[in-house]
C-alpha cells in the first residue's frame with residue numbers, strides 16, 4: 001500500500017468478510033466497485049470472528065488469510081489486510097475502519113463495500129454512526145436479495161449508500177463448504193490456487 005500521496009486523496013475500498021473461503025462472488029464485487037467508483041485499490045480485510053454470525057468460522061484465521069492472499073496475489077489493486085486478525089477478538093467494523101484510518105492516515109477516502117445481505121443488518125452493527133463517519137457505504141447486489149436503500153428507516157446506515165449492482169454471482173462460502181464436504185467440484189467458484197489449498201490442507205471435509 002502506498003500512503004504518501006502528497007496531499008492527494010486516494011480512494012480505497014474496504015471489503016471485510018469471513019472469507020471462509022474467499023470466492024468469485026467476493027472478487028467480482030471488488031472488481032465491479034473498483035471500476036465503477038474508480039478506486040485506487042480494494043483491501044480485503046479478513047475478520048477474526050464476525051460477532052453477528054451464528055457460528056464461528058470453520059477454517060482458522062491463518063488459513064482464511066492465506067486463501068485470500070492466494071486469490072488476490074495476481075490482481076493489481078487488490079490488497080489483503082490482517083488488521084482484524086492482529087487485533088483479535090470479535091471483529092467490529094468500526095474498529096476495522098478506525099484501525100485502517102490510523103494506518104493509512106488522513107489522505108485516503110474509505111469506501112466500505114458490503115453485499116446487500118450484510119447491508120440489511122447494518123442497523124444492528126455496533127457504533128453504526130462511527131462507521132458512516134469513517135467511510136462511505138457501498139452496497140453491492142446479491143442474488144435473491146432485492147435492495148432498496150430508500151425503503152430503509154431514516155437512521156439505517158445503508159440508507160444513503162451508493163448502490164452498485166455488480167455481477168450478481170450466485171455463490172456463497174456456505175455453498176462451497178457444502179460442496180467440499182459432499183466431495184463435489186468447486187472449480188469455477190473459487191480461484192484454482194484456493195481450490196488447491198483447500199484440497200491439500202483437507203479443509204471443509
Ligand code: ATP
Pocket residue numbers: 016017018019020025026029113114115116117118119140141142143168169170171172173174175
Ligand atoms: P457465508 O456463506 O459463509 O455466509 P459469504 O459467501 O456471505 O459467506 P462473507 O465472507 O461472509 O461470504 O462475505 C463478505 C462480504 O461479501 C459480505 O458483505 C457479503 O455480503 C459479500 N458477498 C459475499 N458473496 C457475495 C456475492 N455472491 N454477491 C454479493 N456480495 C457477496
